[in-house]
Amino acid sequence: MAPFRPRIAIAGGGPSGVALALLLHRRGIPTTVFELRSKPTAVELARPSGMLDLHEESGLQTMRACGLLDAFQASVGDCSEAMRIVTSQNKLLHADEGTEDSQRPEIPRNVLTDLFVKNLPEGTIRWGQKALDAELACNSATGATEVMLKLGETTSGGDTTTATFDFVVGSDGAWSRIRRLVSDVRPSYSGVQFVTATVRLASTKYPRLVDLCGSGSLIALGGGNGILTHRGPQDSIRVYASVGTPDEHWAETAGLMGQTAAQVKTRLLADEGLFGKWAPGLKDLLATACDEETRDNPGLVADIMPLSELPVGYRWEHRMGVTLVGDAAHLMTPFAGEGVNVALWDVLDLAEVLGGVHGVKNATEWQAVVDERVGRFEEGMQARAKEKAGETMRNKEMMMGESGAEAMSQAMAQAMAAVKQRQMHLS
Structure with a gap:
């Protein structure tokens, strides 16, 4: 008998959504990713986009797990790790070239996403299809939980279809439609x-x-x-x-x-x-x-x-058949550079959970095993996100204050002094 393969959907084809699809693919678990954008052309991918700095414990670990670290390293270089902090009158308060203690290489968002996409099997991503709504239901014959996705064609006049899955991951960003299944909290300005x-x-x-x-x-x-x-x-x-x-x-x-x-x-x-x-x-x-x-x-x-942003410490009530990652789970502003990193950390952990179930015969058995594990995953993710969102909030308030440059340069000086002290202690 062929092993049971759950029907898994990922709403949203940003970095975390396609990274999760690739991590599961490497474990032999197929997924379907629904992404509202059309498939980008080579010209579009080459255009300047936001730069993302990946951190060792999160983003870079995910690149390793995807087998893409070498390809990632070959794709950086447009932006160095150098930083300058100046006042509104262009007075230089701080300058560095990055530190050996905390390397955070920068990569264009488009390039990072494409690294994952081009390593996925053809057809994994349904371009031009957006998750418009989701509903949880119980299969009367098997007792398994099912997630009904309402999908909209964003490139062909708005036609809608419905598809059924055993598990859905909301990676659909700030205004996630999947989040509605677990919470009525919405981001605030x-x-x-x-x-x-x-x-x-x-x-x-x-x-x-x-x-x-x-x-x-x-x-x-x-x-x-x-x-x-x-x-x-x-x-x-x-x-x-x-x-x-x-x-x-x-x-x-x-x-x-x-x-x-x-x-x-x-x-x-x-x-x-x-x-x-x-x-x-x-x-x-x-x-x-x-x-x-x-x-x-x-x-x-x-x-x-x-x-x-979502509130610092945002949590939701766990429900079988669904979870959230990335901005859908812990939207934060970019003032600490943590958004994509905690998102990639999310999917690295979630892939371990979803990929670690073996020897089950059907959806009911699979959900019985995976549900508790997903609950523990959410607890850990939410605790980690609370820490990173708190850091982001403090940075936002510091940088957007009346004397933002002075406050930030002082914080950087303290951080670099702490790095030197650690290095001295280790030597």
Whole structure:
């Protein structure tokens, strides 16, 4: 008799969703991933995207478990681990080249996701299909729990279908539809907006900006706002104007809805409560990035995003047949660089749970074995996420404070002193 194979669905094809699919595939367990986007083209994958720094205990461990560490290491290099912290008047307070004690290599989000995707069997990912809703039911014949997914075709006019699974993993991000099965808690506004723009071919076109930003990350903070950058593919500088405001609908209130980045630039640089009083070099960086974004994408509306977060310590009541990972489980802002790392840690642990069940004959037996293990997985994940979300919240409050650069540079000095002390102790 062939071994029982559970019907497992993963809602969401971001890094954690496709990493989980690959981890299970390597254990001989097939899955189906539903991803609302169309399959990206080579041109789209090559475009600059957000950079992600992977940490040793989480992201890098997952790359090893997927057999992709060598491919990962071959894909980094667009952004070094160097960091500069400056005030709003461009006074340098801290600079480092990264530390040997804590290496965190940077990789473009698109490239990381594609590393997982191209190692999955063809057909694993159902591109252009979004999980619209989910419902738990009991199979009257077997007594097994079943999860009914309502799926929407995002590329063919919105047709809907329904599919049934023995287990569903919600990896579908901040506004997860799968989360509704276990909780009615929704993310709340964090008090921060990001305006994103990109300068491509920076070394050739704008060497002065390369000198300002360096080979890694620049963090300019002050007055409750910030300009954050990192280097990326196509010799790019990715620029995030971080605006602290209690108004979740700031873009609408400020009259920026429907405007291009070049148009939004005017408001950002004219308002003395935003970046109007910042140093000329930093204003030049922001202005150039906004102009280049519009030049590269004529007519495209500016990328203005209110950042949301789930409560620190968010938990849900365990239910058979479903669990959450990544942003669906513990959405946090990017101020500690932990989001993708805890997500990859989640799926590394979950793959061990789902892949560790053997010798069962049917869905009822499989669920009886796996359910308690999933419950323990959730307990551990939620405890870990609470710690990382707390760190993220503290960083957000520090960086978006009135004297963010001074506070962050002091924290970095303390962290580096602690590293040196550990190294001395070990030697």
